[in-house]
Amino acid sequence: MATDGGPPIDAEALEASRLARQAELESRTSRRERNRLGQYATPARLAREIVEFALSQCSPGRPISFLDPALGTGAFYAALLGCARSGRIASAVGFEIDAAYAATAKVLWKGTPLKVCHRDFTRERAPGAGERATVLLCNPPYVRHHHLGTSDKARLRRLSAERAHIRLSGLAGLYCHFMAIAHGWMEPDCIAGWLVPSEFMEVNYGCALKEYLLSRTTLLRIHRFDPNEVQFDDALVSSAVVCFLNRRPSPEHLVQCSYGGTLRHPAMSQAIRVADLAPTEKWTRLPMSRAAVAQEGYRLGDLFSIRRGLATGANDFFILDEAKASALELPRRFLRPVLPSARFIREDEIDADTNGVPRLSRRLFLIDCDLPADELRRVEPVLWSYLRRGLADVAARHLCRSRRVWYLQERRPAAPIVCTYIGRSDHEGRPFRFLLNHSQATATNAYLMMYPTALLARRLARSPEALRAAWRQLNAIGRDTLLASGRVYGGGMHKLEPRELASVPADALARAVGLPPKRALEPLEPARVAARKARRATSFKFRSTSR
Numbered sequence: 001m002a003t004d005g006g007p008p009i010d011a012e013a014l015e016a017s018r019l020a021r022q023a024e025l026e027s028r029t030s031r032r033e034r035n036r037l038g039q040y041a042t043p044a045r046l047a048r049e050i051v052e053f054a055l056s057q058c059s060p061g062r063p064i065s066f067l068d069p070a071l072g073t074g075a076f077y078a079a080l081l082g083c084a085r086s087g088r089i090a091s092a093v094g095f096e097i098d099a100a101y102a103a104t105a106k107v108l109w110k111g112t113p114l115k116v117c118h119r120d121f122t123r124e125r126a127p128g129a130g131e132r133a134t135v136l137l138c139n140p141p142y143v144r145h146h147h148l149g150t151s152d153k154a155r156l157r158r159l160s161a162e163r164a165h166i167r168l169s170g171l172a173g174l175y176c177h178f179m180a181i182a183h184g185w186m187e188p189d190c191i192a193g194w195l196v197p198s199e200f201m202e203v204n205y206g207c208a209l210k211e212y213l214l215s216r217t218t219l220l221r222i223h224r225f226d227p228n229e230v231q232f233d234d235a236l237v238s239s240a241v242v243c244f245l246n247r248r249p250s251p252e253h254l255v256q257c258s259y260g261g262t263l264r265h266p267a268m269s270q271a272i273r274v275a276d277l278a279p280t281e282k283w284t285r286l287p288m289s290r291a292a293v294a295q296e297g298y299r300l301g302d303l304f305s306i307r308r309g310l311a312t313g314a315n316d317f318f319i320l321d322e323a324k325a326s327a328l329e330l331p332r333r334f335l336r337p338v339l340p341s342a343r344f345i346r347e348d349e350i351d352a353d354t355n356g357v358p359r360l361s362r363r364l365f366l367i368d369c370d371l372p373a374d375e376l377r378r379v380e381p382v383l384w385s386y387l388r389r390g391l392a393d394v395a396a397r398h399l400c401r402s403r404r405v406w407y408l409q410e411r412r413p414a415a416p417i418v419c420t421y422i423g424r425s426d427h428e429g430r431p432f433r434f435l436l437n438h439s440q441a442t443a444t445n446a447y448l449m450m451y452p453t454a455l456l457a458r459r460l461a462r463s464p465e466a467l468r469a470a471w472r473q474l475n476a477i478g479r480d481t482l483l484a485s486g487r488v489y490g491g492g493m494h495k496l497e498p499r500e501l502a503s504v505p506a507d508a509l510a511r512a513v514g515l516p517p518k519r520a521l522e523p524l525e526p527a528r529v530a531a532r533k534a535r536r537a538t539s540f541k542f543r544s545t546s547r
């Protein structure tokens, strides 16, 4: 392409040169250094798809004033040069905090419209109306909140509130602040394309950002990549592309929500009315979220009180296998059976011997003693001589230090059902397993422990066999329903928090254990009717079907 009046620009040759310099820069910096500034380059193919999508959404005659607030070597600018019609780029600005990257970009883009500013974008004053961007594309630095200094964080939060009225919590990462701060850099109807971690879609700190996207912008597209296909080789975050116009939306506006595949060819896509999207919902459920429709019946939380298993503070020290515990002659009364990791449990049903110890190849015991040290030394010298080995190291660990007696364990009676709540989705198997536990073994925080609530306990008292029916139903819950209820990390790792598992619809389970329909059970009082209506209002309704 050629810029107005200038010599022709060979976009392809420039991109080849950029990629070579990018690789050279990366080879010179350690992974740790790149982490500090969130330097994860956008793959060229992805940058091109984002640019193509963005350009397809702007009016063709509008001149492009381009802005990349976190330029790097200029992946988006390179793609823009390759896609935009000759002469359409009226101006282009890129900010880059890192001297080496900024210097490289200056050399690379000399003779093109791009002005490279070696500065911290978050400290720049936004330009006046008429000088702002019409196309803003950015892969902002992925820097987690705990790597932001206290005063910097306060400054960023203040700025985000000033520029976009987004009240970000202290847990928000730098990328959220970038999105908020960039608001003041956009002309009306500016198209923005952000490549960001999808985390904001499902965690509390993301609600403020979602609120902004729904109320202050016309959200065009949310595409979430399949976390099993990590976009950046070296950053284990699952990524999303968020595209919007700087214009308030009409309630009937349709947002294209897509998932998997590529931005150009997503595996799934649905258009959802903006009025049907709520900032409090997990957007990572989109677009496949049938599980999110209004659910008036039972949820698992009505039938089970769900708690994470116990955190011992030092599994290697407090948990011993049977052979070691007997070789040390530790007193039996202070040893509680504890479940081993789920990979040692082949069947989903755990049988027990007459002492309540699981019949498993790996039999483990937790030292669970509530005697104070003085007494222990006197009455159980053998156990004391083992525990005192941990005085220098284990007792000093944060969790142990916070206990009344450093080796005292939390109360977690054996639960009749436990759930493995961290799992992968990139294989055919189930990411989460529900185990029926007939033993007296407690469990560590590698499990969620599911204790029947009073409602279910009453039912089980009358018909104990209903527990088995409940367990079968748990394992029959659709894999997508469970995945949609939890959260996902890069690399396809899924996790279900107790509250998330408790929110899973459970009408089928309730029926299987013989409970009457929930509405027949308890008439709705006015407050609950209102809550139901509100839930209905914030639930997702799907307009079009997936491709």
Ligand SMILES: C[S@@+](CC[C@H](N)C(=O)[O-])C[C@H]1O[C@@H](n2cnc3c(N)ncnc32)[C@H](O)[C@@H]1O
Pocket: 037, 038, 039, 040, 041, 042, 043, 068, 069, 070, 071, 072, 073, 074, 075, 076, 095, 096, 097, 098, 101, 119, 120, 121, 122, 138, 139, 140, 141, 142
């Ligand atoms: C995720 S990389 C993206 C680079 C490039 N735009 C791309 O897409 O490949 C983010 C870039 O922002 C830069 N950066 C980090 N903090 C910044 C700041 N406060 N102001 C400007 N640039 C910043 C990093 O050095 C890094 O090059």
